[in-house]
Amino acid sequence: MITKSLKKGFRFFFAVVAAIAALGCEPRETDPDNIPKTLRIQAENSRPGALQTSVKVSVFCDIKWSASISEGSWARIENLVVNEGTGGTFNLTFSPNLERGPREAVIKVTAGQGETTATVTQDGVDAFFQPSTITLTGTDFSNVSFTSPQDWTAKVSSGEEWINLRTKSGKAGAAVITLAARDANINVGSRSGSVTVTFGGSVNLEIPVVQGQKDVILSEDSKAAFDWKGGQFTVLTQSNVDYKIECSGDWIEHMETKALNEAAEYFRVKPNDDVGERSAEIRFTGGGATLSVKVEQGGKDPILNVSKAGFYGILGKDYVLGEGGWNQYGSMESPGGALTIRLMNRAELSVISTEGINSSAKAGDSFNIGVTLRKEGKPVMQGDYYATVLDSDEGLLWMKVSPDVYFIVKK
Numbered sequence: 001m002i003t004k005s006l007k008k009g010f011r012f013f014f015a016v017v018a019a020i021a022a023l024g025c026e027p028r029e030t031d032p033d034n035i036p037k038t039l040r041i042q043a044e045n046s047r048p049g050a051l052q053t054s055v056k057v058s059v060f061c062d063i064k065w066s067a068s069i070s071e072g073s074w075a076r077i078e079n080l081v082v083n084e085g086t087g088g089t090f091n092l093t094f095s096p097n098l099e100r101g102p103r104e105a106v107i108k109v110t111a112g113q114g115e116t117t118a119t120v121t122q123d124g125v126d127a128f129f130q131p132s133t134i135t136l137t138g139t140d141f142s143n144v145s146f147t148s149p150q151d152w153t154a155k156v157s158s159g160e161e162w163i164n165l166r167t168k169s170g171k172a173g174a175a176v177i178t179l180a181a182r183d184a185n186i187n188v189g190s191r192s193g194s195v196t197v198t199f200g201g202s203v204n205l206e207i208p209v210v211q212g213q214k215d216v217i218l219s220e221d222s223k224a225a226f227d228w229k230g231g232q233f234t235v236l237t238q239s240n241v242d243y244k245i246e247c248s249g250d251w252i253e254h255m256e257t258k259a260l261n262e263a264a265e266y267f268r269v270k271p272n273d274d275v276g277e278r279s280a281e282i283r284f285t286g287g288g289a290t291l292s293v294k295v296e297q298g299g300k301d302p303i304l305n306v307s308k309a310g311f312y313g314i315l316g317k318d319y320v321l322g323e324g325g326w327n328q329y330g331s332m333e334s335p336g337g338a339l340t341i342r343l344m345n346r347a348e349l350s351v352i353s354t355e356g357i358n359s360s361a362k363a364g365d366s367f368n369i370g371v372t373l374r375k376e377g378k379p380v381m382q383g384d385y386y387a388t389v390l391d392s393d394e395g396l397l398w399m400k401v402s403p404d405v406y407f408i409v410k411k
Helices: 004-023
Strands: 039-043 053-062 066-071 075-081 089-093 105-112 114-122 134-136 142-148 152-158 163-165 173-181 191-198 203-211 223-226 230-235 244-247 254-255 264-270 280-284 289-297 311-313 319-322 325-328 351-355 368-373 378-392 395-402 406-411
Touching: 039 105, 039 114, 053 105, 053 114, 066 075, 089 105, 089 351, 134 142, 134 173, 134 244, 152 163, 152 173, 163 191, 173 191, 173 203, 223 264, 244 254, 244 325, 378 406
Parallel strands: 134 203, 223 289
Antiparallel strands: 039 053, 053 089, 066 105, 075 089, 105 114, 142 173, 152 191, 163 173, 191 203, 230 264, 244 280, 254 264, 280 289, 311 319, 311 406, 319 325, 351 368, 368 378, 378 395, 395 406
C-alpha cells in the first residue's frame, strides 16, 4: 500500500514535469549554459488591426525555451503548444485597440544563454478608418471607409444638432459611412463632433468630425446713396476672417481707424461736380469670403453752377432777373399752359413779385411759390410752383420745380 506521504511526492513530481513541458521544447534537463543552435520568433501578423484580438506566434528552437512579454501589458500569451526539439507555437491575445494611435508588445523568448525578441504592433483607430477624422466643408457630403469584421451600427455621439448621418448600419466586409453638416459653420473657428461605430453590439470606435468655419464677411449696409455733395457713411461688418478693402472709385475714401478689432468701417464720398450720376463698389475680401457694398452718387444739378439770382427755364430759355426786371430769352409759358408770352423787347417786363419763399429753408425743404409778372403795372402772367430746395448758402437759395424750371433767390 502506498503511504499518504508517498502519494504527495508523486503528485509533486508530476507537477514539475508538467511545468517543464509547458515552458520548454524539451522536457528533459539540459545544461543551463547551453547556447541554442536555432532560436527564432515568427509572428503570423506583426501589425494586427485595431479590432483584431489574436496573433499566432511560432518559435523555432532546438533546446528548452521560455516565452514572456517584456513590454505591453495589454497582451498575453495563451494556448502554448510545444514541439519537442523544434520549437512550438502560442497565441498572443489582446483586446481591440480603442485608442487613436498604435500600441506595441515585445515578446521575449529565452533558451539557455540565448535570447531573442519580436515586436507586435496593433494599429489604433487612426489606421482603421480612412480617413481617421472626417472633415466637412460647408454642407457637402463626406465619406469614411473601413473593413468591418462584423455587422455594425453608427450614430452621432456628439454634434447631433448640426451633423446629418446618412449611413447608420452595415454588414461585415467593406463599408462606407456618409455624412454632412446640416448648415455652413459661420462661427469663429471650427466646430467638432463625433460618430460612434459599434461592432457586434459591444465594441465602440469613435470617429472625430470637424467642420471648418465658413469664411464670411457680413453687413446689413449693402448700399449707400448720396447727392452730389457727398458725405460720410459707415459699414458695420461681422466677420470671422481678416479682410482688406478695395474701392472701385477714387472718389470714395476709406477713413481708416486704429481701433483694435474695429467692426465699423468709415468712408467719405467726395462731391460730384459733374452732372452725371456715378456709382462704385466697395469690396471686402478675406479668406474665401467677400462682401460688396454699392455706392451711388447723383450728379450735380446744372443750376447749382449758376450763382446769379433769377428764374431759369428749359433748354437754355432762361429768365434772368436784371436791373430792369425779368429779361426773357425766348418764349415763356405758364405752368398750366394757358398763357404764352413772347416779347420782342425784353425790357418791357419790368416788374416781378413772388410769394411763399422761405429764405431760411434748407436743402430738401419744399413749399409753394407764386410768381406774378407785370407789364406797365398790369399782371401779364401768373404761375404757381411747388419747389424743392436744392442747396443754400449765406447769400443764395437754389430751388427746383422740375427738370426744366428753377429759381435762384437772393436772400
